[in-house]
Amino acid sequence: MNNILVIGAHFDDAELGAGGTMAKYVAMGHNVYKITLTDTEVKSDLMNLDIKTETGRQNSANACAAIGAKEIDFPAAKYGNLTYTQETMQALEKVISDYDIDTCIFHFKEDYNTDHLAANQICYTAARHCDNLLMFQSNPYIIGESFYPNVFVDVTDYVDKKRAALQCYEAAHNRQGNLFETNIERNKIWGYGNHCGYAEGFVAVKLKLEEH
DSSP states (O other): OOOEEHHHHHTTTTHHHHHHHHHHHHHOOOOOEEOBBBOOEEEETTTEEEEEHHHHHHHHHHHHHHHEEEEEOOOOOOOOOOOOOOHHHHHHHHHHHHOOOOOEEOSOOSOOOOHHHHHHHHHHHHTTSSSSEEEEOOOOOOOSSOOOOOOEEEGGGEEEEEEHTTTSSOOOGGGGGGGHHHHHHHHHHHHHHTSSOEEEEEEEEOOOEEEE
16 A cells, blocks of 8 residues: 555545545555545535635645645536546546556445445546555445445544544535534544544455565
């Protein structure tokens, strides 16, 4: 896991799903990159949301700085309109090749958010030649096929960096006023089951184990 790419549909998805893992591998000297597939611009009176692309982009840059990850520019779809296309898949495939990515971390294959689902489909194909493929759940929706992680990363020493990265985002990103802390509390629960303070959980599509 020398060159890691974390891919989210929206600006805060990568930090929610893998922020502690990103910070940990940066600290270990690995290359950690982030891509966001939509412009994340949304206005909804029903959900009391008003998120602008430029603000979200700056929030994301600040979050990456807090973690130490490198952000890669990528053609963004409109919020709520991300779909699998050959053009988008091949553009992502080229990034993976250009940056010699061996590990891709992306959205779980079941979700209620259509952008998350499309992101999974795009990543699943574009990253098919990578050694390691891991899926995260950024928003703890109750879904038809439950998210049962089978790979865990101890992020006890990096949960404060994850929290700092999430705090870079405006309040509108923190759905119901507690999405960020709810996410971190789930990391605490997973940590308990893995005999550590905090852990991020992933579902493995595949893992290549090396002897050292």
